[in-house]
Amino acid sequence: MTEPIRLSKRMTELGMCSRREADEFIEQGWVRVDGQVVDVLGSRVMPDQKIELVRRAAAVQAERITILLNKPAGILAGPGEPGIHPAWQLIKPESQFARDRSGIHVLKRHFTHLAVAGWLDLSASGLLVLTQDGRVSKTLIADDLDFEKEYRVQVAGEITDEMIGLLNSTYTIDGETWKAAKVSRQSDQQLRFVLRESRKKQIQELCEAVGLRVIGIRRLRIGQVSLGDLPEGKWRFLRQDERF
Numbered sequence: 013m014t015e016p017i018r019l020s021k022r023m024t025e026l027g028m029c030s031r032r033e034a035d036e037f038i039e040q041g042w043v044r045v046d047g048q049v050v051d052v053l054g055s056r057v058m059p060d061q062k063i064e065l066v067r068r069a070a071a072v073q074a075e076r077i078t079i080l081l082n083k084p085a086g087i088l089a090g091p092g093e094p095g096i097h098p099a100w101q102l103i104k105p106e107s108q109f110a111r112d113r114s115g116i117h118v119l120k121r122h123f124t125h126l127a128v129a130g131w132l133d134l135s136a137s138g139l140l141v142l143t144q145d146g147r148v149s150k151t152l153i154a155d156d157l158d159f160e161k162e163y164r165v166q167v168a169g170e171i172t173d174e175m176i177g178l179l180n181s182t183y184t185i186d187g188e189t190w191k192a193a194k195v196s197r198q199s200d201q202q203l204r205f206v207l208r209e210s211r212k213k214q215i216q217e218l219c220e221a222v223g224l225r226v227i228g229i230r231r232l233r234i235g236q237v238s239l240g241d242l243p244e245g246k247w248r249f250l251r252q253d254e255r256f
Contacts, residue, residue, distance in 0.1 A: 016056035019045065023063060029073065030146020042069035076144035077122050078129075078250035079103060082242045083140040085228070089132045099140055100126055103247055111241070114249035129153060130234065131212055138163070138231030139239045141250075151256055152234065153210065159235035159256055163205040164198065165215055166228040171197055175222040179203075183221075193218060201227075 020034035029037065037043050041051040044064045057063065065073075081099060083089065088096045103126060105118055116122075126142040129152040143149055179195040194206035195218075205215055216226045232239050235256035242248060 014059060016058050019043065019050060019055045019057050019063070020053070022057050022059070024146075024150065026063065027147060027150060028063070028065060029069075030149055033073075033146040037065060037069045037072075040069070042066045042072075073145065073147070077116065078141060078143040078145055078148050079122075079126065079247050080237065080239075080242065080250055081140045081142060081247040082239060082244045083132055083137055084244050085135050085137045088134055089128050089140055096134070099128065100142060102245060103142060107246055109242055109246040109248040112248040114251045116249045130210065132231060133213070133229065136229040136231065137244065138229075139234055139237070139242075140231075141234065142247075143250075148256070159208070160194075160233070161207045161210075161231065161235075162233035163207070163215060164230045164232055165203045165205055165219070165226060167201055167203060167219055167224040168227055169224040171200065171203065171224065175224065178222050179218055190214070 019038060020031050023029055023034040023037075023043070024031050028034070034043075035053055038051060038053055038055070041049050042065055043050050044066065045055075045057055046062050047064075049066075081102060083099050083102075086096075087102065088098045091098055103123055108118065122144075125144050127144070127149055129141040129143050129149040132138065132140050141148065141152060176195060176197060180192055182192045183190055190211070191207075191209050193214075196204045198204050203219075205218075207214065215229055219226050237250070237254050237256055
């Protein structure tokens with residue numbers, strides 16, 4: 013027998029918003045279930061019931077921005093730690109990319125309630141996403157990605173054809189099977205990695221398994237959104253025509 017589930021959880025499963033946004037929209041009376049407004053937190057629904065956001069909720073979502081940052085190595089993606097600067101501190105008006113072509117006029121509210129969507133190691137650099145939009149966060153931190161992430165990886169050690177073959181193979185660690193990466197040689201000490209999973213230290217573990225030591229990692233692309241000519245330490249808004 014199908015059991016009812018929390019409305020906020022169901023909204024998240026449907027990709028309508030994040031759990032935090034769902035609670036906010038329910039409290040505001042901006043959610044309809046089978047045409048009826050539901051404004052009580054903790055309300056439960058059946059999976060086959062029709063859930064809709066009223067126009068005001070859609071307008072609020074449209075106002076929430078997403079920012080692309082070229083994170084330098086040594087900057088923490090998540091909350092700050094003693095002696096380590098967090099990435100969000102780089103998101104300020106004077107650090108905006110001069111050639112930002114989004115057409116979005118910078119407002120004070122754009123610098124609040126930003127959440128990092130997807131991890132990037134402290135020692136790694138490149139494309140990092142910060143967003144106010146729960147839909148973007150849900151997409152980018154999902155365990156089963158339906159898009160690629162591309163990295164340029166500097167390594168120490170001789171890269172052989174056998175290593176490339178092993179790096180492109182599906183493998184199992186601690187009883188868990190990882191999807192095969194797409195790995196190609198760019199130069200004597202540089203590899204290109206394309207991943208479809210979201211796991212911390214995945215590149216380091218893969219390289220160590222074949223006898224290579226990672227010196228540097230730079231993320232170049234998430235889905236269809238590329239780092240492009242965004243300078244290190246600068247940020248820009250995600251354009252309306254860009255999709256991960």
